[in-house]
Amino acid sequence: MIPLVAAYLGGLLTIFSPCILPVLPFVLARADQPFFKARLPMLAGLALAFAVVATLSVAGGDWVIRANEYGRYAALAALALFGWALLSPAVAERLARPAVALGNRLFDSAQSRGTAATVGGSLLLGMATGLLWAPCAGPILGLVLTGAALHGAGAGTVALLTAYAAGAATSLGLGLLAGGRVLHALKRTTGTAEWVRRGLGAVVLCAVAGVALGADRGALSRFSSPATDRLETALLDVLHVNPPSGKNMNPDPHATPAAAGAYRSRLPVEGRLPGFDGAVTWLNSAPLTPAQLQGKAVLVDFWTYSCINCIRTLPYVRAWANKYRDQGLVVIGVHTPEFAFEKNVDNIKKALGEFKLDFPIAVDSNFGIWRAFDNSYWPAFYLADAQGRIRYHHFGEGEYETSEKAIQDLLREAGGNAQGALAQVEAPGVQAAPDLRHVRSGETYLGFKEAANFASPEGLAPNAAREYTGAPPRLNQWSLAGAWTVGAEQATLARAGGAITYRFSARDLHLVLGPGAGGKPVRFQVLVDGRAPEADHGADIDAEGNGSVTRTRLYQLVRQGGAVKERTFEVRFLDPGVQAYVFTFG
16 A cells, blocks of 8 residues: 555655646646536546556566566666656656657647637647656656566556556646646745755665665565565455466466366466476475476465575475375475575575475575566465466465465365365474564664664674674664674674674564584574573573574574563674674564
């Protein structure tokens, strides 16, 4: 809902751009005309012109992205161009010249019909206004279209464009009501609006650099909770936004119809199950193809082994794989990494042993399968039927009963008898469900690429050795003490005695740690409010707070046993070389 509101406000505020001044006289020319005969058709023409241009741009951009692998770079270049257009009105004007020329022709046509208002003439005037407004709307529209190109066009993109068009039409409608007073007000805001426009352009160009470096696979994709995931999934379902593989919302014309009297699931058809050609290797299985999976219900689980949200879903995925394996379910885990260390196959193998996962794992270190599904979430479930059609999806934690009933539904449709009691799930240690009622702290990265809320007075120095001073942090702030080098993904300790402090409020605190070069274990000690954690120690330390980093993974360091309250966490490393990546909570 927030993106839709933002898009609407973006359209509404477009009227404050300085380049709207030449357009407003055309709009105000209909201010004294009948509403239904002149003003409403003009606004409808504006929305129509906008919708046609937006639809063609989305369709073309989406085709380019899917036509070849270099489409992503073309989209980034387009995004940079739109950012430059926000910085420079002259660039925006050059980009908009074709639309302006067409708008002028439409305007002349509308005027040639005479001064008396007609529905057709007002409609043409609205379309001309929409095209003449391109120097203002173009760059902002470009951001929406480029986002669609990068992440996949769909109903969600259309909803954003519709919201933006509604905002623009509303602003022009207000201009009609206010008449000449709008012109006077806009002249006073022109300078401020220009600086806001340029600031947005700078932000866009910074975003291009972040996406090019892979930041779009970072915090926003990774951080989730059952509560937020339910909201996201509900919104996507309301908007009928389906997985990228589900571009074709119609049933497969080659599918075999169900026999008379056979059970038919009411789950919608969302598209075809993509292949797994992007896998760099497979674990627990030989490579699998959609053809080999015909006749089976298939659950695809996107995960990565240091993601706490993924870890907490694994007990359910493991239970489903065990319970329904003999009834025709194939579970495929797609391991798509966020951090570089998660590409190491040996690390993944150790995680499979630790989490007791014996179902097939496609190692997706190059994001090939991720892109084939057009996925954006860790974790994400996609459920396909026996005919290879995706029929259900869920993003994030939670809704386990709904997911399992969907599995049962498709197994019954395939001729099985999977129904009734749900799987018995054991979730030990770090895999236990979070205490969402008391979580007030969010995922926090220590690498400079996504670091936030850093409290040490020296400030982060990217890729440079620096002596940091620990500082008492406020809630959700963190600090370093000692000799650290902060890289893009992690902070690395140069000598023994360094520490990390975090002020948090949650039942569980986790920290992704690695031993650094050579794999030599790093000893550490945890303090909570300046004392040994005792009963509040996590699964990876003892009551005195002692632990050791032996390999790169997520470590549970605090689990509050009593009332959950705001606490100060400190971990001090007794050996050099440790690498610290990200805090997560539960």
